[in-house]
Structure formats: structure tokens, C-alpha cells
Amino acid sequence: MANLGRIERDIQRFQTSYLREALKEPINFWGLAGFAVAAAYSFSVIPLLLAIIAECVYLMVVPNLPAYRSLVQRRERERMAAQAKAAREKLIKSFTPREREAVEYLRWLKGKIQDNYKKFTGSSVLPSNLQMLDQRWEDFVDLLDVYRRRKQHLKSINRQAVHNQLAQAYRAAENATDEKTKRIQQTNVEILKRRIASFDEIERSVKLVEGQLQSIENFFSYLNDEIVTMSTPEKFSLLDFEQLSDSIAMTKQMLDATADEVGQLDAYNREMGNYELLPEANR
Structure with a gap:
């Protein structure tokens, strides 16, 4: 049971990381901004309701797409590689x-x-x-x-x-x-x-x-x-x-x-x- 609980937590953490990345995507930000502008110009809450629906669909679909997950994984590998490179160059500067x-x-x-x-x-x-x-x-x-x-x-x-x-x-x-x-x-x-x-x-x-x-x-x-x-x-x-x-x-x-x-x-x-x-x- 303990192993099952740990596996479930790992799966949850795995899913959350993709969800978090999807939230930070520029396309998501600008999409929500577009709905907000439309609501402001139309003086209507309909664009906001559409934004909520679109956001829910976006967060249910995009984080689970294999192509998107591959993209996130590639970004993470590149980030870690850049971080390791920077740390190594800093280390070299500390050498005699x-x-x-x-x-x-x-x-x-x-x-x-x-x-x-x-x-x-x-x-x-x-x-x-x-x-x-x-x-x-x-x-x-x-x-x-x-x-x-x-x-x-x-x-x-x-x-x-x-x-x-x-x-x-x-x-x-x-x-x-x-x-x-x-x-x-x-x-x-x-x-x-x-x-x-x-x-x-x-x-x-x-x-x-x-x-x-x-x-x-x-x-x-x-x-x-x-x-x-x-x-x-x-x-x-x-x-x-x-x-x-x-x-x-x-x-x-x-x-x-x-x-x-x-x-x-x-x-x-x-x-x-x-x-x-x-x-x-x-x-």
C-alpha cells in the first residue's frame, strides 16, 4: 500500500508539472488577455465565460498531448544542461x-x-x-x-x-x-x-x-x-x-x-x- 501511495504521488507530481508549464505558455496568457480585452470593449461577461470554458478545455487537453509533453521534456533537458554548463564554468573560474x-x-x-x-x-x-x-x-x-x-x-x-x-x-x-x-x-x-x-x-x-x-x-x-x-x-x-x-x-x-x-x-x-x-x- 505504501508503494501504491508513492506511485500515485509521483503520477500526480508528473501531471502537475505539465499543467504548470501549460499555464505559463505565452499562447495561454495572450489568449486570456484577448478575451479580457473583448469583454472590456463589449461591456459583456460573455467573453469572460468563454475564456473560462476555453481555459478548462486547454488545461484538460494540452498537458496530456504527447507532443506537448515531449516539448516540455526537451525544454527541461535544455534548461538543466545550461544550468550544468554555467555551474561548470563557474567552477573553472575557482581553479588556480x-x-x-x-x-x-x-x-x-x-x-x-x-x-x-x-x-x-x-x-x-x-x-x-x-x-x-x-x-x-x-x-x-x-x-x-x-x-x-x-x-x-x-x-x-x-x-x-x-x-x-x-x-x-x-x-x-x-x-x-x-x-x-x-x-x-x-x-x-x-x-x-x-x-x-x-x-x-x-x-x-x-x-x-x-x-x-x-x-x-x-x-x-x-x-x-x-x-x-x-x-x-x-x-x-x-x-x-x-x-x-x-x-x-x-x-x-x-x-x-x-x-x-x-x-x-x-x-x-x-x-x-x-x-x-x-x-x-x-x-
Whole structure:
């Protein structure tokens, strides 16, 4: 029953979104305005009654038309794409000059590859795998952002302070005079050991992302070299794009798996008052 109720709510939300879009359509606004003007000039309520009837028919028919729904969906995709593009450009502006240089060079190289493909193959249409270079460039920007933030996170962590706490906890557990105190200190030891293991995991993720960024850069350079020697579009289809795509997907999965560890480290340090172990931005 709970699932049925959720499905009904989703359907209602789905229907409401199309209804809301239909209400905001210029043709609806100007249609109602036309009836209002007619009522004002004729000093009659008949145009207003006709407007109500027309509006009811409009709202019952138009939001349910497959063509209109496709139009609304296309608008939403375009809006989200524009929003994502604006957010990514804003993100790039926050990069260091060296990072921005790497991003802009790869953007330039992407355009050069696509232009050279058309030039050397005589084709006016880009193949689907070459169109995916736009996505690979976006992946590069997103991964670079993760890389720089995690690297800064590691730089901000005082590893020595954590190791000192671990050594103190070991000694406290060994010198405990009662079982209760010993168990508490042993628990503290295990927590600190897990934190150090988390540091190592984050460090491994940074190295993995660094390697992935280099792979994307090298792949773009490789494509640029290969396209110059191509004479037909068929030869381009033999190039392996899937390996890079699979590698990026694997890297993103790994980052998702370690995202909780980064958050847990910050939350633990904040809770324990170990502000010196937090990145400066999160203190």
C-alpha cells in the first residue's frame, strides 16, 4: 500500500508539472488577455465565460498531448544542461591559474580534434564516439575539482597529531588499572587506527584520480595525432573509446565509495573538537 501511495504521488507530481508549464505558455496568457480585452470593449461577461470554458478545455487537453509533453521534456533537458554548463564554468573560474590552463588546453584540443576529423575525413557529421569528447572533457573538469579538494584535504590533515594520539591511547590502554578504563582506551585505539586507514584510503584515491586525469589528457593527445593520418571515417571507428569510458566510470565509483570516509573524518574531528585536524574551509 505504501508503494501504491508513492506511485500515485509521483503520477500526480508528473501531471502537475505539465499543467504548470501549460499555464505559463505565452499562447495561454495572450489568449486570456484577448478575451479580457473583448469583454472590456463589449461591456459583456460573455467573453469572460468563454475564456473560462476555453481555459478548462486547454488545461484538460494540452498537458496530456504527447507532443506537448515531449516539448516540455526537451525544454527541461535544455534548461538543466545550461544550468550544468554555467555551474561548470563557474567552477573553472575557482581553479588556480595552472588548473585553468590545463582545462582550457583540453577544451581547445577537443575542438581541434573535432575540426580535424571533418577536415581530413571530408565528413560533415561527427560520429557518436567523437561527440562524447564533450562528456570526457566535463569528466576531466569534475575529476580535477575532486582531485584538488581531496589533495588540499590531505595537506590540511595533521597526521602526526593523529599518530601521537594513537601512541598515547596505546600507552593508556597498557597502563590502565581497571578493566573499564582499558576497554575505553582500546576502543579509542581502534577508532584512531580506522582514521589512519581512512587517511591512507583518501591518499590512494587522490593518486588514482591523478592517474585518471593524465589518462584523459593523453587520450586527447593520442586522438589528435591519429586523426591527422586518417583518410576515411571508418578508420576512426576502430579507435577504442570504451576503455577510457570504463576507466572513468570505475574512478567515479571509487570516489563515491570513499566520499563517506571524507565526510566522517570531518564530522568526527568537529565532534571531538580536533579543529586542527580539519581542512581550513571546514573549521
